[in-house]
Each structure stands twice: as C-alpha cells, then as structure tokens.
Amino acid sequence: xADKERGAAVDIRAVTKTYGTFTALDDVSxxxxxxxxxxFLGPSGSGKTTTLNVIAGFTDLTAGxxxxxxxxxxxxxxxxxxVGVVFQHYALFPHxxxxxxxAYPLKLRRVPQAERNRRVAETLEMxxxxxFAHRHPAELSxxxxxRVALARAMVFDPPLLLMDEPLGALxxxxxxxxxxxxKRIHRELGTTFVYVTHDQEEALALSDRIxxxxxxxxxxxxxxxxxxxxxxxxxxxxxxGESTVxxxxxxxxxxxxxxxxxxxxxxxxxxxxxxGRQALLVRPEKISLLRPGAxxxxxxxxxxxxxxxxxxxxxxxxxxxxxxxxxRAVARVPLTDEPFALGESVIVVWQKxxxxxxxDDGSSEAAQSGEEQ
Amino acid sequence: xxxLISIRRNPVLLTVPAVLLLLVALGYPLAxxxxxxxxxxxxxxxxxxxxxxxxxxxxVFWRTFEVSAWVTLLCLIxxxxxxxxMTAVGPRMRMLMILCVLVPFWVSGVVRTLxxxxxxxxxxxxxxxxxxxxxxxxxxxxxQTGVIIGMTQVLLxxxxxxxxxxxxxxxxxxxxxxxxxxxRPALSFLQIYLPLSLPGILGGAVIVFILGLxxxxxxxxLGGPRATMLSTLAQQQxxxxxxxxxxxxxxxxxxxxxxxxxxVAARFTRRRYQIAGGSK
Numbered sequence: 194x195a196d197k198e199r200g201a202a203v204d205i206r207a208v209t210k211t212y213g214t215f216t217a218l219d220d221v222s223x224x225x226x227x228x229x230x231x232x233f234l235g236p237s238g239s240g241k242t243t244t245l246n247v248i249a250g251f252t253d254l255t256a257g258x259x260x261x262x263x264x265x266x267x268x269x270x271x272x273x274x275x276v277g278v279v280f281q282h283y284a285l286f287p288h289x290x291x292x293x294x295x296a297y298p299l300k301l302r303r304v305p306q307a308e309r310n311r312r313v314a315e316t317l318e319m320x321x322x323x324x325f326a327h328r329h330p331a332e333l334s335x336x337x338x339x340r341v342a343l344a345r346a347m348v349f350d351p352p353l354l355l356m357d358e359p360l361g362a363l364x365x366x367x368x369x370x371x372x373x374x375x376k377r378i379h380r381e382l383g384t385t386f387v388y389v390t391h392d393q394e395e396a397l398a399l400s401d402r403i404x405x406x407x408x409x410x411x412x413x414x415x416x417x418x419x420x421x422x423x424x425x426x427x428x429x430x431x432x433x434g435e436s437t438v439x440x441x442x443x444x445x446x447x448x449x450x451x452x453x454x455x456x457x458x459x460x461x462x463x464x465x466x467x468x469g470r471q472a473l474l475v476r477p478e479k480i481s482l483l484r485p486g487a488x489x490x491x492x493x494x495x496x497x498x499x500x501x502x503x504x505x506x507x508x509x510x511x512x513x514x515x516x517x518x519x520x521r522a523v524a525r526v527p528l529t530d531e532p533f534a535l536g537e538s539v540i541v542v543w544q545k546x547x548x549x550x551x552x553d554d555g556s557s558e559a560a561q562s563g564e565e566q
Numbered sequence: 567x568x569x570l571i572s573i574r575r576n577p578v579l580l581t582v583p584a585v586l587l588l589l590v591a592l593g594y595p596l597a598x599x600x601x602x603x604x605x606x607x608x609x610x611x612x613x614x615x616x617x618x619x620x621x622x623x624x625x626v627f628w629r630t631f632e633v634s635a636w637v638t639l640l641c642l643i644x645x646x647x648x649x650x651x652m653t654a655v656g657p658r659m660r661m662l663m664i665l666c667v668l669v670p671f672w673v674s675g676v677v678r679t680l681x682x683x684x685x686x687x688x689x690x691x692x693x694x695x696x697x698x699x700x701x702x703x704x705x706x707x708x709x710q711t712g713v714i715i716g717m718t719q720v721l722l723x724x725x726x727x728x729x730x731x732x733x734x735x736x737x738x739x740x741x742x743x744x745x746x747x748x749x750r751p752a753l754s755f756l757q758i759y760l761p762l763s764l765p766g767i768l769g770g771a772v773i774v775f776i777l778g779l780x781x782x783x784x785x786x787x788l789g790g791p792r793a794t795m796l797s798t799l800a801q802q803q804x805x806x807x808x809x810x811x812x813x814x815x816x817x818x819x820x821x822x823x824x825x826x827x828x829x830v831a832a833r834f835t836r837r838r839y840q841i842a843g844g845s846k
Contacts, residue, residue: 284740349747
C-alpha cells in the first residue's frame, strides 16, 4: 500500500494568529511537499503547536490561507479536513477498547463492518498491537497508548498526519524506539507527516526537513544538515546541536571580520552580516585543544582558556573551556593518551572558515535547552 | 493524656462520636419505625395490607415517584449545560457560577418555598405577566406542576455539583480528537463527551431522585391536597391520626424502594466507568 502519491502537499501562506494583544503566529509561510516528513522545532511558546492546530482546524486564523492538497481549508471545520492527528497525551477514548478506538474514524466514514475489521487488524499489526485489540486504553502503557493513537490517526488513510509532541511523555529508551517505528511507518505509508517537537535530537533523527520556530515566526527551514552546518540565525545555530558562541566588538581587517574576545582577536573570512553586533558560532567537533606553547599554523584562530568541565562520552571527551572574557567554549575531542585536567590551561583552536559569522540576535543560553527565557 | 495517645495510635477512634450520634439519632428511631410498622396497633402485616389496599395511597405513592422523576429530568436538563459552562469559563466566572449554585443553599428551604408561593400564586408575578401578555391565567400553586417547579429549584445544586465534578475531569482534547477523526461536533458530543459524563449524570440523578422521594416542606406548601406526596401522607398519619404504625409502614416502603433504586444505580455506575475522564 505504499506509494508516494498518497501524501498531500501543505501550503501555509502568510498565516497570522493573534490572541488579544499577543501574537502567536506572525506572518508564517511554509510549503510542505507531498510525502515529506516535516518537523516544527522550537521552544515552548514559539508557535509550532499553534501552527499545527491551525492546520488541523482546531484554531482559526486571524489572517492568511492554508491549503492541503488542492483544497483551501481556511474555513473548513476540523471534522471535514480528513487529517490525522496524534496528540501528546494520546487522547484515546477511555470508554472504548483499543479496536473500537481505531475503528472509530472508519465508523464515522460508514466503512462496512467486514472492511472495517480488516483495516483495524491491518493497522494494529502495523503498530504491533494486535494482541491488545480488546483491552481498554487504561490497561496499556504510555508507549502502547501512543501507538494506538497513531493507529487511530492513520487507519482512515489521511493524506496528512499531524503529531504534536507524541513522544513527549515517554522515557528516553521508549522514545528512541518509537522514533524508529514512526520513521518506518512514514516510509511504508508515504503520507505527509508534520511532527512538532522541542527536542532537536528528535527532529534531527526523524525529519526530511525542519522548520525552526521562534517567537511566532519561522527562523529557518532546511534539512537537519543545513541547519547544523549553515544556520542563518544565531538562534537556529544555538537551538540545533551544541555550539560555542563568541561575542565582541568587531572591525574589518583586509577582507576579514575580526572579533575581539577578551584581550585576543579572532577573525573570520568575509564581511559582517548586517550592520549590528556580530557573533561567531563554532561547532564542538571543529574545535581542537592544544597545550600552551604548541606551534600553530596560519589560518587558525586561537584563544587561551581554562578547562572547566570534562565529560566522558565513551567515543571521546567533551570539554568545556572558560575563555578570558568569561564565555564558554565547547570542544568534542577524541580520547587521547593524555587527557586534560580540570583547571588546566589550554588553547582553543579552529580553522577560520569552520566558524559561522551571524548577526547577534541576543538569543540566550536558555534557547539551547528548549526553554523560553 | 493516655486517651490522646491511643487516638494517635488508632485514628479510627475519631469516628466514634459520629457513629454514636448516627446510632442514637438515626438508628434508634429507624428501628422504632420499622418495629412499629409491624406491631402498632397489633403485631402483623395489617399496616402494609392497609397501605396497598387503599387506592389513594397507591396514587400518592406513584405520584411521589412521578414527581421525583420529573424533577430529576428537569434538573438534568437545566443543570447539564450549566455544569458544562462551569468547566468552560475562566476561574473568576466559575467562582461566580459556583456561588449562584450555593447561595440558595444558605437560604432556608422554607423561605425559598414561600418565595415560590408568592411567585406561583394565582395573583402572583408569573400569572400577572401571563395575563398581561393576553393569555389565560395558569393554575400553578397547589398543583403537581407547582411542586415540580419548586422542588427543581431546591434540588438543582445536587445535580450540578456531581455533574461539574465529573465534567471537570473530562479531557476536552478527546472531543478535539473525535473531530479530527471526522466526527461532527454533535456526534463528538454524543459519542465521546456524553458517555464520559455519564457517571456525573447517574450520580446527580440518584441524589436528586432520592432526595425528591422524601421531600416534605416544598410539596406540603406548594402542593396542597391534590398534589400530596408520600412524606406528607406519612406525617398526617403520625401527627393527625396518631397512627404510628401506618406512618411507619409508609416510611419503610419508601426506604425499601429507595434502597432498591440505589442498588440498581450502583450496578450501572460500577460496570464500566472506573476510568471516568480521560487518559492523561
């Protein structure tokens, strides 16, 4: 039953949603291709769930337009949109068995009994819950309940499946396993998936494309790789993966932009972006650590600092280095014979072109952990 | 001092005063009522035979159930949207709505019933409005309708509170989920919300119906002879005819039918809805 024709495209055009004076969505536009796995990523209150609710028809628009497939759905009530929704807290009907929950959308569509039974069985098999058909939701674990919710949302073959932090209430192990299940189901169905999460690792693991939300706007849309390697805003850079962010007064020096960090200068090939303050973003695997006195070549940036934290990762070690201006650098380095000790002086080194120069949008440390400041 | 220590060891002792009070103030008179219904004026089933052989008694008995059923239905129709509204509004409005339910509780039932007498009487406000609109005057006071109106107002809080308690726990995302699966709003209410609120409906209905069966003041003041209910009849037997046995028999009959009803309702509620509310 897998064919890529099944998914519908979603077109969000200039959608705005305000509650009184609060703007939940500010002129959001986005196109989701048929069959794509699109993730809305952002901190809580960033507008990602509002966008999902607007697509599902639970929230009406203040302005803008939404199209699912060929249909404009702006004024269509939720029950006419034919969109599957999986909720964070499962939202299974407690007074119905698992089978009855999954059969519910088919019943509403007046699918004949025999056909209904066949499809319920088929879908339960897909989420591997065949043996639980006659239980009530309260008798299932969280992970099982979420798989029932998934089965119920896809049993009627909607061209679009929306998921609102579906794994948010589950523990890490189960979450990772269910991520794989969701990926497999997406591949088998060919339906367009829209997935909301505040967990960047989950977004990277699942998605074809990720839309990063912040304060009611989309900051950037791209593949996980795009967002990690080429963030267009400091917020995106900080939200996806780990990073070192350096801030300081800047000046132009012969085609390079130089930033003063404490007493030292670092430089980046290229012009400043925009006219305001600049920030330099470096990924932890691009940074290496040297002991003071080691010889460095041209084309490298170096900053002195002290090791303030060392975390053993198995495959390597993550060091946090406090720089002379008080900011923290993060470096992930392979295991070496002579690990650095806490408090040891080191030199932080990276290739000039390996960093990313971005306008400083003032996004704070908290953005990285997915919490609103 | 030693008593205090034994209470700390065994908190069940704290219930002793209440149990004693119940035994003395409820258990003893109840036992007397049951006993007298079989022994006064002479041992045997005479009082029960008398009750079931007089058509007027049976009429009153039936009327008592009929009035209670109407009151229960009206309370449900009035109380259900009100209780639902209480779950939908903000905390301030909710406080106000709870107050509107509770304030009548703080006014004595006699006063409230007398207020209804004033409203419902032949030259009362309601009839004057009806006549001003050019309609025929209605007989409201000293009719079954009057009793039902008065009792509904007095008993409404007993319907609203259990309904609200259950509705508060219903996850509204379930209704949203049903709609996303293709259910029209009316269907999502009938198939999801209504079944989940059933424990509240049953709870409220049982309380209102049973309180209604034993209602005394309101039927006595608003009903008059053509709308007598069982409690009034029993009171007449005891206080006017000084016939404790017959009054006792009526009490026992009311009590037994109430218990039977409770047993049926308990079976109903216990069956499936241990998980009222939603999966959270």
